Amino acid sequence: MSMKMFLTLLRKEVLLEFRQRYAISGIVLYVFSMVFVVYIASVKVQPPVWNVLFWLIVLFASINAVVKSFVQESGARQLYYYQLADPSMLLLAKIVYNTLLLLVLSGLAFGVYSVVAGNPVKDAGLFALVLLLGGLGFSIAFTFIASIAAKANNAATLMAILSFPVILPILLTLIRLSQIALRVIQDTSYQRDIINLLAIDAILVTLTFVLFPFIWRD
Amino acid sequence: MSLNTSKIAWWKIASIALVIYSIVAGMLVPLKPGLTYVSPETAKTGQTLTLRMHGYNSFYTRSDVSDIRVWLQYDSLHALRGQSLHVLSDTVLAATFVFPNDLPRPSPSVMLNAIIDHPADGVSLLPDAVELSRDTTAVAVTAADWRQHPVGQLNIKKDFSFPYRNVIYESIRNTYFHVPMWFALMFLFVASVVYSVRFLLNPLPHFDRKAAAYAETGLLFGFMGLATGMLWAHYAWGAAWSNDIKQLMTAVALLIYMAYFILRSSFDEPEKGARLAAVYNIFAFASLIPLLYVVPRMFASLHPGATGNPAFGSQDLDNTMRMVFYPAILGFTGLGFWMAELRARYQRVADKALGLD
Numbered sequence: 001m002s003m004k005m006f007l008t009l010l011r012k013e014v015l016l017e018f019r020q021r022y023a024i025s026g027i028v029l030y031v032f033s034m035v036f037v038v039y040i041a042s043v044k045v046q047p048p049v050w051n052v053l054f055w056l057i058v059l060f061a062s063i064n065a066v067v068k069s070f071v072q073e074s075g076a077r078q079l080y081y082y083q084l085a086d087p088s089m090l091l092l093a094k095i096v097y098n099t100l101l102l103l104v105l106s107g108l109a110f111g112v113y114s115v116v117a118g119n120p121v122k123d124a125g126l127f128a129l130v131l132l133l134g135g136l137g138f139s140i141a142f143t144f145i146a147s148i149a150a151k152a153n154n155a156a157t158l159m160a161i162l163s164f165p166v167i168l169p170i171l172l173t174l175i176r177l178s179q180i181a182l183r184v185i186q187d188t189s190y191q192r193d194i195i196n197l198l199a200i201d202a203i204l205v206t207l208t209f210v211l212f213p214f215i216w217r218d
Numbered sequence: 219m220s221l222n223t224s225k226i227a228w229w230k231i232a233s234i235a236l237v238i239y240s241i242v243a244g245m246l247v248p249l250k251p252g253l254t255y256v257s258p259e260t261a262k263t264g265q266t267l268t269l270r271m272h273g274y275n276s277f278y279t280r281s282d283v284s285d286i287r288v289w290l291q292y293d294s295l296h297a298l299r300g301q302s303l304h305v306l307s308d309t310v311l312a313a314t315f316v317f318p319n320d321l322p323r324p325s326p327s328v329m330l331n332a333i334i335d336h337p338a339d340g341v342s343l344l345p346d347a348v349e350l351s352r353d354t355t356a357v358a359v360t361a362a363d364w365r366q367h368p369v370g371q372l373n374i375k376k377d378f379s380f381p382y383r384n385v386i387y388e389s390i391r392n393t394y395f396h397v398p399m400w401f402a403l404m405f406l407f408v409a410s411v412v413y414s415v416r417f418l419l420n421p422l423p424h425f426d427r428k429a430a431a432y433a434e435t436g437l438l439f440g441f442m443g444l445a446t447g448m449l450w451a452h453y454a455w456g457a458a459w460s461n462d463i464k465q466l467m468t469a470v471a472l473l474i475y476m477a478y479f480i481l482r483s484s485f486d487e488p489e490k491g492a493r494l495a496a497v498y499n500i501f502a503f504a505s506l507i508p509l510l511y512v513v514p515r516m517f518a519s520l521h522p523g524a525t526g527n528p529a530f531g532s533q534d535l536d537n538t539m540r541m542v543f544y545p546a547i548l549g550f551t552g553l554g555f556w557m558a559e560l561r562a563r564y565q566r567v568a569d570k571a572l573g574l575d
Contacts (some may be wrong), residue, residue: 101456144501148494152484162481162498165474169508176516200508207504211497214418 002079006086007094016072022100023072027065031057031109039116047120047182048149055175058106058134059167066098066142067107067159070150078216085176087216095143095208102135120182126190133194137170137201144208147215158163163193172195219265236328238257240546246393247538250375252382253321253344256332263351264319271332273309274382280308288313289369290330290348292478298323301368316408322364327351333369340375344381361537381536385454392450393535394542398550405551406558408519411503414496419466423569426492427521429499431561432481435554444468455520463517467509474502482537488574 014148026099035049038045045053071080083092110131114121121127149158173193177186252274261267270289278286288300288311298312311334321328332347380390410432417425447465448458459465481498487490533545 095337141505144341144359148481148498150488151494152481153486158481158484161473161477165470165477165509166502166505169513172513173516196508196512200505200512201499203504203507205499211418211500214493214497 001046002063002086002089005089005097006093009085009090010097013069013097020072023068027061027105028108030064031105032100033059033111033114034060035112036125045117046186048179050117050120050186051175051182053117053179054109055134055178057113057173059111059138059171060103061105061109062102062138062142063159063163065101066154067149067195068138069098069143070092070146071155082216088212091143091147091208095205098143099135099139102139103132106131106135112148122183123181127178127182129194130177130181131178133197133201134174136168137197137204138167140169140201140204140208144204144212147212151215167172169200170197171201223256229451229552230556232331233549233556235554236545236549240394240398240542240549243393243542244546245309247542248379248380249275249388250379251336251339251342252384252387253332253334253342253347256344256347259347259350260351261317262351263316263317264353266314266316268312268314269332269348270306271311271313271344273311273334273339274387276334276336276339278305278311278336278339280339282553283456285337286311287335289333289335290315290350291333291369292322292328292330295368296364297333297367297369318556320365321350321352335372337373341372344384352455362448363477367433378538378541380538386450389450389453389540390539392446394546395537396443396446396450397543398547399446400553402551403436403439403443403548406432406439406554407503407506409555409558410436411500415484416500417496418500419491419492422575423492425497425560427565428558428568429508430479431565433475433499434561435558436473438557439554440468440472440475444472445515451520458531460520461521463514463551464519464521467513471506471509474506478502502518 038053038057042049042053073081142159144157145163146159147165149162152158163186173196176185177193177197178191180187180190254274256272257270258263261383269290283303283305286303286305288303289297290300291297298317299317300315302314302513304312306312328350329346330343330348330350334342336342352388383390410429413425413429413432417429444465450463451460451462452458455462478495478499482491482495485494
């Protein structure tokens, strides 16, 4: 029952994205523009700078992609969903959908970025894992913050100021891990960082589900 | 409505007393005697050289010259004893050293620690005071030995004074003001989160006011901790801001709570704003833990106890410092709680005037 509900909700998110194609196209174009701005501003990028700029592109694209997940539908329709389905299931569907969306976006950003600015990644497996963990962490934190910000009048500004401090531990760990994947720094015990990252994700996801019932009810 | 205006909580008086005690004791208790520098700072093997040792807070004239002993020490086994001592003033001492022809270990040069043992002042040590380099042209003249006079039988002085540390010197007193700010901040933020949780379980405006007041006071203590830290950093590290990982993480932690106040104020309905702010407060506090305790471990830091500890190690405090440090933590934390309570009460009066309560 709940699995079916989850899949239906996930399908709803995907369908919504494809029906309103301007949103996803906007984000993709946004990624392309950012990559080209970076390329034009600094033609030859060294691996440490490449790494930082890449994560900045992914970060901004992710915020812009996730902020709409609660704003795009009107309050009345949201309330209708909450009557039909379990609210935490709705949130789970949104988190999973946003994770998939961010994975596609960061993959796309990586593709375009490595074409224009070169590909300094030495450990492809680790880098792919870092992208996966990044998509997951960003999705959990941003989806939850978006659900808070959507209730206020100035959602876009609030989204940025509320999420930056919260995302920073995740972002710093991700940058450090991808530095290892780029062989900018040497560290053989990076498993500890991965465990840290998963622990932060676990804390955030638990809190998200505990606190969400207080957010959706108006 | 019950009025308890005449009731004065004992802990308020206690915290004021503790804060006054830690300011007075922290500022007035003297530092132990120490060694600031030795001149000249370089020597060569086979040389006979008179060194001048410059003390700090020292009273060399207070005891007989024959009772003062000085060494240049390489390690616990290898040391040179200074001869024909002259006390020039309370803070200047001259001693003659006869350097052997070889170094205690095969290398071009070694760094030696200067040690003075004084019956009244106790022991003072200056690490890496003199650089002794190998003189390849010198012919063996003296037969002085590194192992003849090991350092021993020192006069350890136990009294109420703070340790003398090179580099930080008198600024060691900032320990009683800089560090308690962070303790107080942590306690205040925990209290704020507790009130946020209570508000979510039972939405009374009283809990929301408390949560906001504690967060506000915590933020104030954060700024004070940052300011005292920057003063200290300017003195000890050479720059007020050196992008140390703890400075950065603290700045981010303060950003989280500034975002909390912006979120609170961006709703038209106060009840809705209070509820969402409470949710964000809990969420933000959970991400504060990795920020302050996990991330700093991944980077090098200038702070003592770096690469591992969030604060400093136990060897950084001696018993005299503990007697001021722990009361200072309790005092400033109590003061913070009192300030937060007052802030919440003021807000209650203001809300009543507006008809919100």
